[in-house]
Amino acid sequence: xxxxxxxxxxxxxxxxxxxxxxxxxxxxxxxxxxxxxxxxxxxxxxxxxxxxxxxxxxxxxxxxxxxxxxxxxxxxxxxxxxxxxxxxxxxxxxxxxxxxxxxxxxxxxxxxxxxxxxxxxxxxxxxxxxxxxxxxxxxxxxxxxxxxxxxxxxxxxxxxxxxxxxxxxxxxxxxxxxxxxxxxxxxxxxxxxxxxxxxxxxxxxxxxxxxxxxxxxxxxxxxxxxxxxxxxxxxxxxxxxxxxxxxxxxxxxxxxxxxxxxxxxxxxxxxxxxxxxxxxxxxxxxxxxxxxxxxxxxxxxxx
Amino acid sequence: xxxxxxxxxxxxxxxxxxxxxxxxxxxxxxxxxxxxxxxxxxxxxxxxxxxxxxxxxxxxxxxxxxxxxxxxxxxxxxxxxxxxxxxxxxxxxxxxxxxxxxxxxxxxxxxxxxxxxxxxxxxxxxxxxxxxxxxxxxxxxxxxxxxxxxxxxxxxxxxxxxxxxxxxxxxxxxxxxxxxxxxxxxxxxxxxxxxxxxxxxxxxxxxxxxxxxxxxxxxxxxxxxxxxxxxxxxxxxxxxxxxxxxxxxxxxxxxxxxxxxxxxxxxxxxxxxxxxxxxxxxxxxxxxxxxxxxxxxxxxxxx
DNA sequence: TTTCCTTACGCCTATCGTAAGCATA
DNA sequence: TATGCTTACGATAGGCGTAAGGAAA
Numbered sequence: 189x190x191x192x193x194x195x196x197x198x199x200x201x202x203x204x205x206x207x208x209x210x211x212x213x214x215x216x217x218x219x220x221x222x223x224x225x226x227x228x229x230x231x232x233x234x235x236x237x238x239x240x241x242x243x244x245x246x247x248x249x250x251x252x253x254x255x256x257x258x259x260x261x262x263x264x265x266x267x268x269x270x271x272x273x274x275x276x277x278x279x280x281x282x283x284x285x286x287x288x289x290x291x292x293x294x295x296x297x298x299x300x301x302x303x304x305x306x307x308x309x310x311x312x313x314x315x316x317x318x319x320x321x322x323x324x325x326x327x328x329x330x331x332x333x334x335x336x337x338x339x340x341x342x343x344x345x346x347x348x349x350x351x352x353x354x355x356x357x358x359x360x361x362x363x364x365x366x367x368x369x370x371x372x373x374x375x376x377x378x379x380x381x382x383x384x385x386x387x388x389x390x391x392x393x394x395x396x397x398x399x400x401x402x403x404x405x406x407x408x409x410x411x412x413x414x415x416x417x418x419x420x421x422x423x424x425x426x427x428x429x430x431x432x433x434x435x436x437x438x439x440x441x442x443x444x445x446x447x448x449x450x451x452x453x454x455x456x457x458x459x460x461x462x463x464x465x466x467x468x469x470x471x472x473x474x475x476x477x478x479x480x481x482x483x484x485x486x487x488x489x490x491x
Numbered sequence: 492x493x494x495x496x497x498x499x500x501x502x503x504x505x506x507x508x509x510x511x512x513x514x515x516x517x518x519x520x521x522x523x524x525x526x527x528x529x530x531x532x533x534x535x536x537x538x539x540x541x542x543x544x545x546x547x548x549x550x551x552x553x554x555x556x557x558x559x560x561x562x563x564x565x566x567x568x569x570x571x572x573x574x575x576x577x578x579x580x581x582x583x584x585x586x587x588x589x590x591x592x593x594x595x596x597x598x599x600x601x602x603x604x605x606x607x608x609x610x611x612x613x614x615x616x617x618x619x620x621x622x623x624x625x626x627x628x629x630x631x632x633x634x635x636x637x638x639x640x641x642x643x644x645x646x647x648x649x650x651x652x653x654x655x656x657x658x659x660x661x662x663x664x665x666x667x668x669x670x671x672x673x674x675x676x677x678x679x680x681x682x683x684x685x686x687x688x689x690x691x692x693x694x695x696x697x698x699x700x701x702x703x704x705x706x707x708x709x710x711x712x713x714x715x716x717x718x719x720x721x722x723x724x725x726x727x728x729x730x731x732x733x734x735x736x737x738x739x740x741x742x743x744x745x746x747x748x749x750x751x752x753x754x755x756x757x758x759x760x761x762x763x764x765x766x767x768x769x770x771x772x773x774x775x776x777x778x779x780x781x782x783x784x785x786x787x788x789x790x791x792x793x794x
Numbered sequence: 795t796t797t798c799c800t801t802a803c804g805c806c807t808a809t810c811g812t813a814a815g816c817a818t819a
Numbered sequence: 820t821a822t823g824c825t826t827a828c829g830a831t832a833g834g835c836g837t838a839a840g841g842a843a844a
Contacts, residue, residue, distance in 0.1 A: 189808095191572060192495045208824060221810045223825060233572065235579025235773075240824065243818060249772040253578035257571040264567055268560040269494060269536065275556035276538025469552040470538075497834095511799060524835045526800060543799070546843060 193265060195229040196258040198222060199237065203255045206245040274309065278470025284313040285475070286322045286334040289416055291459055293438035295351050296335055298486065303478045310471055318388045318414070326464050332472055335479075337391035338460040346465050348476070350483040352456040353433040355395065356446040358419075360426045363445075370448040373403050380428040381407040385414035395457060396431050402452050420444050433457035496568060498532040499561040501525055502540065506558045509548040577612065581773025587616040588778070589625045589637035592719055594762055596741035598654050599638055601789065606781045613774055621691045621717070629767050635775055638782075640694035641763040649768050651779070653786040655759040656736040658698065659749040661722075663729045666748075673751040676706050683731040684710040688717035698760060699734050705755045723747050736760035 202211040202222065212222045230237050237251035247255060274280035287296045304312065317325060322334035326345065339347055357371060365371050377400060384392040393412075400406050410428050413419045416439065419430050424443035437446050461479050463472060505514040505525065515525045533540050540554035550558065577583035590599045607615065620628060625637035629648065642650055660674055668674050680703060687695040696715075703709050713731050716722045719742065722733050727746035740749050764782050766775060 190497065190500075191568065192497060194493065194495060194809095196571075197493075209822090217809095218811055219824070220812085220826080224809080227825090233575045233579060235576065237575075241818075243823070245824090248579075249581075249584045249774055250575050250578040253584060254571070254575040257574055261564075261567055261571050264564055265494065268557070268564050271560055272536045272540075272553050272557040273538065275553040276536060276551075278552075281552050281556060471552055492833095512797090520834095521836055522799070523801080523837085527834080530800090544843070546798070548799090 189228060189232070191229075191232050193262065195225055195232070196262055198225050199229055200255065200258050200262065202226060202238075203247055203251065203258075206247075208245070276470060278310075278472075278474040279307055280309040281469075281471040282311045282313065283333070283471050283475055284315065284331045286315045286317040286325060286331045286336070288319055288322075288336055288459075289316065290337075290433060290435060290457075291335045293435045295435075295459055295482070295486065299335070299479045299482045302482050303475055306478060307471075307474060310474075319391060320388060322462065326462060329464075329467070332467060333461060333463040333475060336460055336462050338458050339462055344464055344466065345462055346468075347460045347462040348480060348483075349458050349460050350479060351459040351486060353435055353459070355399065355431050355449060355455050355457055356434055356437070357429055357449050358423050358432050358436065358444050358446050359429045360423060361443050361445050362426075363429075365447070366445060368447060370450050372450045373399070373405075373452075376429065376449070377403065377405040377407070379408070380410040382411045382413065382419050382422045382428040382430045383407065383409045384419065385412050388414040392431065392457070395455065399431060399449070399451075399455055402455075417441070492531060492535070494532075494535050496565065498528055498535070499565060501528050502532055503558065503561050503565065505529060505541075506550055506554065506561075509550075511548075579773060581613075581775075581777040582610055583612040584772075584774040585614045585616065586636070586774050586778055587618065587634045589618045589620040589628060589634045589639070591622055591625070591639055591762075592619060593640075593736060593738060593760075594638045596738045598738075598762055598785070598789065602638070602782045602785045605785050606778055609781060610774075610777060613777075622694060623691060625765065629765060632767075632770070635770060636764060636766040636778060639763055639765050641761050642765055647767055647769065648765055649771075650763045650765045651783060651786075652761050652763050653782060654762040654789060656738055656762070658702065658734050658752060658758050658760055659737055659740070660732055660752050661726050661735050661739070661747050661749050662732045663726060664746050664748050665729075666732075668750065669748055671750060673753050675753045676702070676708075676755075679732065679752070680706065680708040680710070682711070683713040685714045685716065685722050685725045685731040685733045686710065686712045687722065688715050691717035695734065695760070698758065702734060702752070702754075702758055705758075720744070 198215060201214050205211040208219045208222055212219045235250045236248050237254060239246040239248055271280060319336040322336045323339055325331040326334060339345055357376060383396050386393050396407055411422055413422060416436060420441040423430055424441060501518060504517050508514040511522045511525055515522045538553045539551050540557060542549040542551055574583055622639040625639045626642055628634040629637060642648055660679060662668060686699050689696050699710055714725055716725060719739060723744040726733055727744060
């Protein structure tokens with residue numbers, strides 16, 4: 189025979205009523221089984237909990253101690269149930285989220301703000317990571333979800349596009365095209381270009397190639413770098429031009445200006461949400477839905 | 492169907508093993524009933540706790556949450572049992588103890604030291620009270636036990652003598668008998684006496700009367716007071732003599748000296764332990780036994 | 795095929811209800 | 820006598836074991 193919560197539930201009611209009949213009534217049962225359960229409990233505790241014989245019924249010292257403790261324990265048990273239910277609904281738990289620098293100006297804070305206000309009891313762990321590293325981190329499980337540049341389809345991953353941004357060209361403020369509203373692609377083909385490192389920022393390297401592909405040309409790459417700030421600094425130094433997504437304007441690097449490109453077919457930089465299909469659990473589901481919700485609201489603005 | 496500790500005990504083992512068969516073996520049962528109990532638990536929580544199908548078994552987010560919480564709750568439950576058992580053995584709880592000033596020099600600290608070292612988890616509440624007030628406090632239940640002058644037998648009280656002290660006579664340092672080792676009772680009968688208030692320190696008033704009763708005389712009371720210090724101060728001021736128990740020497744009031752009395756039959760002042768018979772519970776029993784133990788050890792010294 | 799969990803079904807323990815006994819006020 | 824708890828005993832629900840079914844590796 190083992191201690192069960194039932195014993196304590198019965199005991200607390202009896203300790204409050206100090207009358208087996210009334211307590212049994214409150215518990216929707218009859219006196220004798222209540223007596224038995226209390227005797228079992230006393231057996232467990234190795235000491236009487238009530239002083240019988242003399243009426244009215246009274247708690248022993250051990251009984252008083254157990255009354256206080258039982259109330260606490262039952263409350264604790266209620267909280268355990270509550271927490272688990274919340275975890276089941278994705279309202280409580282932990283979530284490790286990675287993001288790329290490019291999501292920082294608008295998308296990332298918008299999603300995080302919305303999510304934390306809807307799910308304040310989820311602990312967030314935020315990590316800034318470039319997209320290829322996010323893919324690895326998803327594999328090893330060190331992050332649950334990432335805001336990244338789109339992945340070429342991996343079988344275990346699920347991705348959804350959150351945001352499309354027009355590509356702009358970034359050029360030094362003193363460049364000879366600086367006064368133009370928009371610049372023709374053919375003209376840009378003559379200019380030296382700074383591009384992104386193929387390993388750590390593969391995406392923009394590919395985009396740059398795709399943009400020039402429209403006119404059957406390719407960029408004259410004079411330099412590569414992996415971080416947006418480094419690339420812009422190189423542009424400011426007059427070493428070349430580069431293509432950047434519209435949100436890069438928010439970085440407002442001194443000596444760098446942004447101009448539209450005259451496209452045949454507009455090309456967009458995309459921000460995506462990625463996660464492992466296997467790891468989908470309520471907390472993650474809620475985060476994904478929140479991110480998609482925010483994305484829905486932001487798309488019209490950035491188009 | 493209600494949540495019981497059994498569910499959590501099973502769940503924790505399963506969450507550790509991540510295998511129903513092994514977990515069931517550890518729980519000395521077979522798989523199917525374990526499956527059932529876990530399903531009941533999942534029903535209670537309103538969410539799956541394990542991801543089945545895919546092997547090996549894995550915890551859901553809610554399951555991970557519940558694992559942490561269950562371990563805590565089960566530990567809490569163990570502590571509740573432990574505390575209650577301790578209370579049942581009188582090793583934990585509360586005790587309100589009253590004492591008179593006269594017990595302060597030796598008896599009271601000896602008992603308290605012994606008791607607190609044997610029962611460190613009992614909270615003590617100490618109150619200095621004159622004996623008649625202790626009697627009232629025992630009646631109302633505002634104290635559990637008192638170290639007092641003996642009570643005339645009250646039906647609800649139990650008392651045990653802890654200490655017997657010889658009575659001495661206190662006299663001003665410049666008194667004409669100051670050089671004597673002992674003083675005859677007949678000589679004292681001529682002297683003015685300071686005695687104790689009948690209501691608040693009834694005991695010494697009675698003793699004083701009893702001492703002079705031995706020679707068929709009675710004291711010339713010139714003044715009364717209720718506290719030992721006040722009486723000694725009055726003696727120091729030369730207003731009269733008084734009878735005090737031997738332990739009063741420890742108070743060493745300036746200008747007051749103590750001398751033996753030549754008795755026909757020695758008369759002792761007694762210190763007793765008093766408590767209500769009805770209220771005897773393990774904590775009190777342990778205290779009484781400790782007090783009697785200390786008393787046994789002290790009696791030879793003070794005799 | 796092997797491993798592992800669930801479903802199905804019967805046993806049996808242990809909780810609960812009814813009725814009688816016994817102690818206190 | 821009335822009230823209140825325990826003891827005695829029969830009913831029954833629910834936990835557990837055995838055996839079979841079905842899904843994953």
